[in-house]
Amino acid sequence: MRKIDKIKQYVFPYLLILPSMVGIGLFVVYPIIKVIILSFYSTNMINPAKTKYVGFENYIKMFNKVMFKKAMVNTSIYTLVMIVVVLALSLLLAVWLGQKSSRINYICQMAVFLPHIISIVSVALIFVQMMEPNFGLFNSILVALNLPTSRWLQSSDTALMSVLLVSIWKSVGYYTLIFIAALQSVPRDIYEAAELDNAGKFKTFYKITLPMISPQIFFVVIVLTIGSFKVIETIRLMTNGGPNNATTSLVFYIYREVFNNTDIGKGAAAGVVLMVIVGIMTVLYFSSLSKRVHYR
Amino acid sequence: MYGVSQNIKNTANIILKILVVAIFAFPFLWVISVSLQTDAEVNTFPATIIPKTPQFNNYVRAWQAGPFLTYFKNSVVIIVAIITIQMLIMIPAAYAFAMYDFKLKNILFSLVLIAFMVPTQVTFVPVYLMMGEWGLLRTLWPQILPFMTNAFGIFLLRQYFMQVPEELIEAARLDNASELKIVYKLMIPMAKPALATIILFSFVSHWNEYFWPLIMTNTTDVRPLTVGIAALKSTEGFVNWNTIMAGNMFLIAPILIVYVFCSRFIIKAFSYSGIK
Amino acid sequence: MAKIEFRNVTKAFDKNVVIKDLNLEIEDGSFTVLVGPSGCGKTTLLRMIAGIGPQTSGQVLIDGVDVSNVPPGKRKVAMVFQNYAIYPTMTVKENIEFGLKNNKVPKEQREKLINETASKVGLTEYLNRKPSQLSGGQRQRVALARAMVKNPSVFLMDEPLSNLDAKLRVQMRVELIELHNKLKTTFVYVTHDQVEAMSMADTIVLMNEGKIQQKASPEVMYKDPDNLFAARFIGSPPMNVCNLDHKGNKFGFRPERVDITDEYVNDTAFIMEGVVVTREMLGHETIYSVRNEEGITVTVKRLDDKWRMDQKVFVSVKDIKDIYFFGKDGQRIRENDNDYAYCINQLRGVKNEEN
Ligand SMILES: Nc1ncnc2c1ncn2[C@@H]1O[C@H](COP(=O)(O)OP(=O)(O)O)[C@@H](O)[C@H]1O
Ligand SMILES: [Mg+2]
Numbered sequence: 001m002r003k004i005d006k007i008k009q010y011v012f013p014y015l016l017i018l019p020s021m022v023g024i025g026l027f028v029v030y031p032i033i034k035v036i037i038l039s040f041y042s043t044n045m046i047n048p049a050k051t052k053y054v055g056f057e058n059y060i061k062m063f064n065k066v067m068f069k070k071a072m073v074n075t076s077i078y079t080l081v082m083i084v085v086v087l088a089l090s091l092l093l094a095v096w097l098g099q100k101s102s103r104i105n106y107i108c109q110m111a112v113f114l115p116h117i118i119s120i121v122s123v124a125l126i127f128v129q130m131m132e133p134n135f136g137l138f139n140s141i142l143v144a145l146n147l148p149t150s151r152w153l154q155s156s157d158t159a160l161m162s163v164l165l166v167s168i169w170k171s172v173g174y175y176t177l178i179f180i181a182a183l184q185s186v187p188r189d190i191y192e193a194a195e196l197d198n199a200g201k202f203k204t205f206y207k208i209t210l211p212m213i214s215p216q217i218f219f220v221v222i223v224l225t226i227g228s229f230k231v232i233e234t235i236r237l238m239t240n241g242g243p244n245n246a247t248t249s250l251v252f253y254i255y256r257e258v259f260n261n262t263d264i265g266k267g268a269a270a271g272v273v274l275m276v277i278v279g280i281m282t283v284l285y286f287s288s289l290s291k292r293v294h295y296r
Numbered sequence: 297m298y299g300v301s302q303n304i305k306n307t308a309n310i311i312l313k314i315l316v317v318a319i320f321a322f323p324f325l326w327v328i329s330v331s332l333q334t335d336a337e338v339n340t341f342p343a344t345i346i347p348k349t350p351q352f353n354n355y356v357r358a359w360q361a362g363p364f365l366t367y368f369k370n371s372v373v374i375i376v377a378i379i380t381i382q383m384l385i386m387i388p389a390a391y392a393f394a395m396y397d398f399k400l401k402n403i404l405f406s407l408v409l410i411a412f413m414v415p416t417q418v419t420f421v422p423v424y425l426m427m428g429e430w431g432l433l434r435t436l437w438p439q440i441l442p443f444m445t446n447a448f449g450i451f452l453l454r455q456y457f458m459q460v461p462e463e464l465i466e467a468a469r470l471d472n473a474s475e476l477k478i479v480y481k482l483m484i485p486m487a488k489p490a491l492a493t494i495i496l497f498s499f500v501s502h503w504n505e506y507f508w509p510l511i512m513t514n515t516t517d518v519r520p521l522t523v524g525i526a527a528l529k530s531t532e533g534f535v536n537w538n539t540i541m542a543g544n545m546f547l548i549a550p551i552l553i554v555y556v557f558c559s560r561f562i563i564k565a566f567s568y569s570g571i572k
Numbered sequence: 573m574a575k576i577e578f579r580n581v582t583k584a585f586d587k588n589v590v591i592k593d594l595n596l597e598i599e600d601g602s603f604t605v606l607v608g609p610s611g612c613g614k615t616t617l618l619r620m621i622a623g624i625g626p627q628t629s630g631q632v633l634i635d636g637v638d639v640s641n642v643p644p645g646k647r648k649v650a651m652v653f654q655n656y657a658i659y660p661t662m663t664v665k666e667n668i669e670f671g672l673k674n675n676k677v678p679k680e681q682r683e684k685l686i687n688e689t690a691s692k693v694g695l696t697e698y699l700n701r702k703p704s705q706l707s708g709g710q711r712q713r714v715a716l717a718r719a720m721v722k723n724p725s726v727f728l729m730d731e732p733l734s735n736l737d738a739k740l741r742v743q744m745r746v747e748l749i750e751l752h753n754k755l756k757t758t759f760v761y762v763t764h765d766q767v768e769a770m771s772m773a774d775t776i777v778l779m780n781e782g783k784i785q786q787k788a789s790p791e792v793m794y795k796d797p798d799n800l801f802a803a804r805f806i807g808s809p810p811m812n813v814c815n816l817d818h819k820g821n822k823f824g825f826r827p828e829r830v831d832i833t834d835e836y837v838n839d840t841a842f843i844m845e846g847v848v849v850t851r852e853m854l855g856h857e858t859i860y861s862v863r864n865e866e867g868i869t870v871t872v873k874r875l876d877d878k879w880r881m882d883q884k885v886f887v888s889v890k891d892i893k894d895i896y897f898f899g900k901d902g903q904r905i906r907e908n909d910n911d912y913a914y915c916i917n918q919l920r921g922v923k924n925e926e927n
Contacts, residue, residue, distance in 0.1 A: 016392035017404060019385040023445030026426075028411040031419035038421065093316075104313055110559050111317040113566065114324070117555060119504035121522045122548045125529065126323045129330065129537050137326065140342035173320065174566060181567040230417040233507045237526060251417045258421055259511070267421055275418045282413045463657035466624040471671035471718075472645025481670070485661035 032275065038268035045262055058265040068270065070245045071253040074160060078249065079228035081164050082171075083221055089172050090220070094179030095205070109180065113173035120170070124237035127166045128153065153239050156246035163238055163247055167231070175220050182216040183209065215288075222285045229277050250274055327548065331355070331541035338537045351538065358543035361531060366517055367524035368546065371503065374439050374520055378502050379495055382446040386494070390450045391479060394457035412447035416508055424511055438512035439520065443502065449494040456487040493565040503551065521547050574635045574648070574725040574758050575600040576621055581630035583616055583782075590616055591782040593630070599775065600635075603752045603759045607769035608779035608805075614762040615654075617779075618728050621760060622651050634726065645674065650719035651728040655735065656711050658703045664690075664714050665699040671722050689721040709740050720751075727752075727759045733768065745772055766806050770794070778802050800824070800902040809859060809871045811896070816918045820900030821911075823919060827873040829894040832860065833886045841895050842919065843888035844870060848879050862887045895919065 039058055044050040062068050093112060097105045115123060130137040131152035139149040152162045186209065194204045210217070232251035235241060241248040241256065248256075250270060257267035330338060332350035358364070392398075393405055416423075419442075427438040460483055468478045484491070506522045513519045519527075528543045555562060576598040583591040591613050598604045606614045619625030620632055623644035631638050639647055650671075659667050665686060672682045690696045693713040703711060712732065719727060729748075733741045749772055752759050763769055769776050770790045778785040778793065778801075785805075786798040797803035803824055804810045813824040825842065837843060846864035858877040862885060863869045870887050879885060889895055897905040897915040905911045 010398070013392040013396035013398045013401075016388040016396075020389035020445045020450060021404065021407070023385060023441075024407050024411045024447070027423060027442040027445070028414050028419060029407070030426075031422035032414065034422035034425075035418060097313075104310065108313050108316050109563060111320040113563060114320055114555065116566070117500045117504075117551055117562070118324075119506065119522050119547050119551070121504070121506050121526045122327070122544050123323070125525070125540060125544050126327055128529075129541070130323070130326065132537075135339055135341040135343060137343045143342060169320070177563060177567040178569070226413075226415065230415045232417060236510070237506070254417070254421070255511075258424075264421060264425075271418050271421055275414070278413065278415060278418065286409075461655065461657065463653045463655060464659060466619075466622070466644070467651070467653060467657040467718075468659070468670070469624055469644040470622055470649065470651050471722075472643075472674040473670065474674075477674065482659060482661070488661075 035268045035271045035275070038264055039272050041265055043264040045264070054265065058269040062266045062269050065266075067245055067248060067256070068253055068266075071248045071250050071270075074246070074248055075229055075231070075250045077160065078164060078167075078231060079225055082167060082228045083224050085164075085168050086172050086175055086224055087217070087220060089168070090175035090179055091217075093172065093176040094183055095209075097176065098180030098183050109173075109177065111173075112176050115170040116174040118170075120233045121237060123166060123170055124234060127162075128238055131162055154243060156242075156244045159239050159243060159246045163234055166238065167228075167234055171224075171227070175224075178216055178220060179213065182213040186212045218288055219285070222281050226278050226281050229274060324548065324552070327541045327544055330537055331358075331545055333538045335536065335538065354538045354542040355545070357536075358528070358539045358546070361528060361539060361543065362524050363516055364521075364524060364543070364546065367519055367521045370436060370518060371520040371522075374436055374509075375499060375502055377436070377440045378443050379498050381440065381444050382449060382494075382498060383491075385444055386446050386449040386453060387479070387484065389445075390453035390457055391483065393450065393454045408445075408447045408450050411445060412451060416442070420508070420511055427512060433512065433514045434518060436518055439505075439509050439518075442508075443498075446494065446498060448497065452490050452494060453487055456490040457483055460486050492561070493569075496562060496565050497569070499554075500551070575633075576726065576758065576760070577631075577633040577636075578617075578620075579631040579633065581620065581627045581632060583613070583620065583625075584628045589782075591627075594782070594784065596777065596784060596787070598758060598760060598777075601756050601758055602775050603749070603761065603773055604775045604777060605761045605763060605769040605773035606777045606779060607763055607766055607773075608785075610764050612779045613782040614764075614779060615730055616782075618651070618730055618760060618762050621647075621726065622649050622728055623647050624651075647726075648722075648724050649726040649728055650722050650724035652715045652719050652730065652732045654731045656715040656732075658711055658714050658718070660703050663700050663702055664695060664706070664717075667703070667714055668718050668721050671718065675722070685721050689717045692720065693717045708736055709744070712736060712744065716751075720755075725757055727755075727757060727761075729759065729761045731763055732761075734763070734765075741768075748772065767808065770806065776806075778805060780805075797896065798904050800898045800904075803896055803898070803904075809873065812870050813898075814868060814870075816897065816915060821905075821915065821918070822898045823915065824896045824898065825889045825894050827859065827871040829889055829891075830870065830872040830874075831888050831890065832862070832872055832874060832879055833888065834884070836886055837888050840888040840890050841892040843886055844868065845884070845886050846870070848881050848883050848885060851877075851879065851881055853877055892916070 040053060040055060042052055042054045042058070093108075097108045097112070133139055133149065133151050133154055136152070138152065142149045150158055153159050190208055190212070191204065194208055199207065230251050231249050232255060235247050235249050235252050236255070239247040241252050251274065254267045254270045254274070257263045257270065329344075329346060331354055332352065333344055333347040333354075334349075334351055337344040337347055389408075393401065393408075423438070423442055427433055432438050432441075464482060464486075465478060468482050473481065504522065505520070506526065509520050509523050510526075513523065516524075525540075525543050525547050528540045576596075578594050578596040581591060581594045582589065594617075596617075606617060608614055616625060620627050621634075623639065623642065626640065631640060633639065634647060634649075659670065662670065668686050668689060669682055672685065677685070686699070687696070690699055693716055695710070695713055695717055698706060698710060703714065706714065712735075715732065732748075733744050736744060745768065748759075748761075761772060770793070773790055775787065776790055776793050777787045780801050786793065786802045788796070788798075793802065793806050797806065800813065800822065804813065807826055807828075809827050811824040811826050812830070813822050815821075816823045823842075831837070836845075844862070844864055846862040846868075848860050849863045849869070850859075850861040852859040856875070858874055858879075860872045860874065860879055861869050862872060872887055897912065899905055899911065905915055
C-alpha cells in the first residue's frame with residue numbers, strides 16, 4: 001500500500017466518528033464533569049466573582065434539607081412500587097396476551113401499549129382532569145358505585161399513589177411487549193418436553209419460563225429503576241411536587257434548587273447523587289450482560 | 297359439563313380482555329368527549345360522559361388560546377432537525393465502528409455506551425448554563441444540539457452494519473464501487489429496518505419531550521407543542537377543561553394517526569428494543 | 573485473457589502464516605481448479621488474485637504486471653462467491669448492472685449487455701425480482717451473470733456449486749465447462765471436491781496446508797501423483813496405502829485396480845489373503861473391504877457383486893505399474909529413481925511373507 005493510503009486508512013475512521021464524539025463530549029462528558037465540579041462550589045449566577053469552592057458543604061446541607069429527604073423517600077417508594085407492580089402486571093399481561101397470537105390479543109397489546117407513545121403532557125392533563133375531586137370522572141364513578149370518593153392528587157395521603165397509578169398505566173404496556181417477545185423466543189420444544197415430564201402449569205412457569213426470560217426480567221428491573229429515579233415530568237405536570245412535598249422526587253428537587261432557589265450547588269450535588277445511582281444500575285446491567293450466556 | 301365450564305372460561309376471558317382494552321384506551325376517548333363538551337357540562341357532577349351537542353368551537357378556542365401555530369411549527373422544525381442531524385452524524389460513526397479497526401475504538405465505543413445510559417436529568421444543569429453562556433436560550437438550538445449524537449442509534453446501526461456479510465462488500469469492491477457508494481447503495485439499504493426503528497424512537501421521544509424544552513426555553517416563540525399545551529392548564533385555569541382537552545388533541549392526534557397506520561411496525565420495534 | 577503468476581507469495585493473518593513462499597503460474601485461458609481440503613488456503617489464494625485480501629509479501633502478477641497496488645475494481649477480474657454475495661436489496665437487474673454503472677458504461681450499452689447475459693444464463697424472466705424470491709440455482713445464475721457481464725479477463729469462482737443440490741450441481745458443472753469453452757478466458761475455480769476438480773479442470777492445482785502439492789492435468793494427477801497426499805486425495809475411494817518396510821516407506825494401489833478371487837493367483841505384483849468385512853452396494857459397482865489376520869485392510873472397487881460378507885478371498889494387483897511407492901517423506905519413488913529397485917524387492921518380501 002502507498003504511504004498516503006496508509007495515512008488515510010489511519011485517520012479516516014476518526015474523521016467518521018468525530019462529529020458524534022463532539023456531541024458526546026459537549027453534552028455528556030463535559031456536563032458530567034461540570035456537574036461534579038459545580039457540586040463543590042457555591043455558584044453565584046449574578047456575580048460570578050462571588051462563586052467559591054465550598055467542599056462538601058452543598059452535600060451536607062442538602063442531606064439535612066427536609067425537602068431532599070422527602071424527595072429521596074418519595075423517589076424510593078415510587079421506584080419500589082413501580083418495580084413490583086409494573087413487573088408483576090406486565091408479566092401477567094404478557095403471559096395472558098402473548099401465548100396465542102389472535103386478533104383480540106393483538107388488539108389488547110395495541111391498547112396496552114398505546115399510552116407509552118403518547119406524551120406525558122397529554123396523559124397528565126387527562127388524568128388530572130379525571131382525578132379532579134369535585135367533578136372528575138373517577139369520583140363520579142366511585143359515587144355511582146356507592147364507594148367512598150378520594151381527594152386523589154390534592155391530598156398528601158393519596159397524591160403519590162395517584163401519580164404512581166398514572167406512571168404504571170403509562171409504562172406497563174412497553175414492558176408487556178418486551179416480555180411477550182421474550183416469551184416467544186423460548187423454544188416451543190422445551191414446553192413440550194415439560195409437558196411430557198408431566199409438569200404442571202405453575203411449575204412450568206417457575207422452573208422453565210421465568211429462568212428462560214430472566215435476562216429480560218433483569219433488564220426491565222434496571223430500566224425501571226433508572227427510569228423511576230429520574231422521574232420529573234409526571235410530577236411537575238400533575239402535582240408540582242405537592243401537596244406539601246408529598247410528591248417531590250429527586251429530579252424535581254434538582255429542578256427546584258436550580259430554577260426556583262438558583263442554588264446550583266445543591267442542585268448539582270443532587271445531580272451527582274442521581275448519577276451515582278444510575279451508574280450503579282448501569283454497571284450492574286453490563287456486568288450481568290457479560291455473565292448471561294449459560295441459558296442460550 | 298366440561299364444555300360448559302370451558303364456555304364460561306372463554307367468555308370471562310373475552311370480557312376481561314375488553315376491560316383491559318377499555319382501561320388503556322378509554323382515556324383517549326375521554327379526551328375527545330371532554331374536548332367537545334360545553335363549559336357547563338365540564339363542570340357538572342357527576343361527569344358528563346357524552347356531550348349533548350359537540351362543541352367543535354372548543355378547538356378554535358384552544359388554537360387561539362396561545363401561539364399554537366408557532367408551537368406546532370417549532371415542534372416540527374425540532375423533530376426534523378434532530379432526526380436529520382442524527383442521521384448525518386450516526387451513519388458515518390456506526391460505519392466506522394463496524395468496519396474499521398483503530399486504536400481508540402474500544403474506548404470511544406464505551407463513550408457511546410455511557411452516552412446511551414446517562415439521562416438528561418443528570419446533564420441538564422451544565423447544559424442549561426452552557427446554552428445561556430452561548431446566548432442560545434432564545435433559539436431552538438438548545439432543543440436540537442444536545443441530541444445530535446444518538447447513542448442508541450449508533451449502537452443499533454453498528455450491529456446491522458456488522459451483520460452485512462463481508463463477501464457482499466468485497467463483491468461491491470470487485471464491482472468497482474467507491475467506499476461512499478458501498479455505504480449508500482449497499483449498507484444503508486441493508487440497514488433500513490434499523491434506520492426505521494431509530495427514526496421511530498427519535499420521533500416518539502422528541503415529539504413528546506416536555507422536561508427538556510421546559511427548561512431550555514425562556515420565551516414562548518421557541519416553545520414546542522408539549523410546553524404550550526401544558527401551559528394551557530394555567531392560562532385556562534381549572535375551569536375550561538374542554539379547551540385544554542381540545543388543545544391536548546393537537547398533541548395526541550399526530551401520534552395516534554401514525555400509530556393506527558403503523559401499529560405492527562411500532563409494536564415490533566418496541567418489542568425488540570428490550571434485549572438482543 | 574490473462575495469465576496469473578504468484579511469486580514468493582506469503583499470506584499471514586496476524587501471526588498465523590497461512591501461505592508461505594508460494595510460486596504458481598496459471599496459464600492464460602486455462603480452466604484451473606484449486607482443490608484441497610477445507611482450510612488449506614484456496615479461498616485465501618483466490619482473494620489475493622481479486623485483491624480483496626492482499627498478500628502479506630511477494631508479488632501477484634496478472635499478464636506480467638504486478639497488481640499489488642491495483643484496487644480490486646480495476647483488476648478486470650470477476651468473482652463468484654461461495655454464498656453468491658448477491659446484493660439482497662437490489663433486483664436481479666440492478667445486481668447485474670451495479671458493476672457496469674460503477675464503470676460508467678453508458679445506459680444503452682448496459683441494457684444490451686444485461687439482456688444478452690440474462691438470456692445466456694436463463695434469467696430474462698427474473699430480471700425484476702428480488703434475490704429473496706429466487707431459488708438457489710437462480711441465485712447462482714445471478715452471481716454468474718454479474719461476473720460475466722463485466723467481460724472480465726479472469727473468472728474467479730469460490731466453491732460456486734457447493735450450495736446446490738446434487739442434481740443441479742452436475743448440470744451446472746456442464747454449463748460452466750461450456751461457458752469456459754465459449755469465453756476462453758482464464759477460469760480459476762476453487763473446490764474441495766476432487767470429483768468436481770477431475771471433471772472440470774484442464775489443470776488441477778492441489779493444495780494442502782498452504783502448499784502446492786501438485787499441479788497437473790486431471791489424467792496425470794490420477795495416474796502419476798507426485799506424493800502420498802496427491803495419491804490419497806484424488807480418486808474415490810482413496811488409494812490403499814500399506815507399509816513397505818519398517819523405515820516408513822510405503823506402497824499404494826487404487827481400489828479399482830484390485831482383483832478379488834477365491835483362489836491364490838500366480839504372477840501378481842501384490843496379493844493378500846483375507847475376509848470380506850464390509851460390502852457397500854452402490855448400484856453399478858460394489859466396494860468391499862478385505863482384512864487379513866494382521867489387521868491390514870484393503871478397499872476394493874468392483875463391478876461384480878458376488879462376494880459375500882465373511883467370505884475368505886484373495887485380493888491382488890496384477891500389474892506392477894499399478895503400484896505406487898512413496899518414501900518416508902511422502903514423496904513418490906518413480907521407476908527411474910534410485911530406490912525403486914529396493915522397493916520392488918521389499919514388495920516381493922511382503923508378498924512372500926503373506927504366504
Ligand atoms: N480473515 C481471516 N482471519 C484469520 N484467519 C483466516 C482468515 N481467513 C482465513 N483464515 C485462515 O486461513 C486458512 C485458510 O483459509 P481459507 O483460504 O479460507 O481455506 P479454504 O478456502 O481452503 O477452505 C484457515 O486456516 C483459516 O482459518
Ligand atoms: Mg474456502
